Amino acid sequence: MGNASSMLTQYDIEEVQEYCNNLCSCGNAVSQQEIVSLYQRFCQLDRNAKGFISADEFLSVPEFAMNPLSQRLLKMVDGLNFKDFVAFLSAFSAKASVHQKIQFIFKVYDSDGNGKVSFNDLLEVLRDLSGSFISDDQREQVLTQLMKEAGYSRDSYLMLDDFTKVFGSTGLKMEVEVPVD
Incomplete structure (x- = not known):
């Protein structure tokens, strides 16, 4: 082209x-x-x-x-x-489709492309999103508690299926309109 x-x-x-x-x-x-x-x-x-x-x-x-x-x-x-x-x-x-959107989000979190999202991957995203508003220790505490409440540990890996379970029922809205002339 x-x-x-x-x-x-x-x-x-x-x-x-x-x-x-x-x-x-x-x-x-x-x-x-x-x-x-x-x-x-x-x-x-x-x-x-x-x-x-x-x-x-x-x-x-x-x-x-x-x-x-x-x-x-x-x-x-x-x-x-x-x-x-x-x-x-x-x-x-x-x-x-919702599945396509979930796959995209998963790829954002899975920065090394190994097909799984680790605690550190989640921590990096949280750091990107929160900036300097909270300390690294606070981020780790929040994420550790969140993972625990969801039934995961710091050593757990989240797979695409885990993202599908979480985001699949949320009414995920991730849209950008492409202007056409």
Whole structure:
């Protein structure tokens, strides 16, 4: 795919749409209009027209840079090509399944990608979210108590199924509307 919106063909659009639909198994994860709008945004972010977006280019989006979890998200997005960019953002679509959203959240917490979330992984996220408002000792105490109340210990690992149990019944709402022209 080229670096200008005029170079996005109908074939490209359908290919991206099929790629995203296969990843989330939820039908039309993104519409063709959304793909065209996302391509224009992708081209704006890909300042050097390399065909992928770097972490620095992602940080040029103020809402992304201000997110307390931006450093964790950067690990997920650094070097995304256009198809993967759309797939990444499709987790925020109103059409995305709850399972797809839970998988995304799990990946944010599982920063080393080993398929399990440790006490330290949870502690890091809590540190990112709370900043300097509470001390490390307070964070550890809160998390230890929370884990204990949920039936886990500090040595426990949370798997995707654990996240599904917790988030699957919460009415998880994680959506960003893609403006279409």
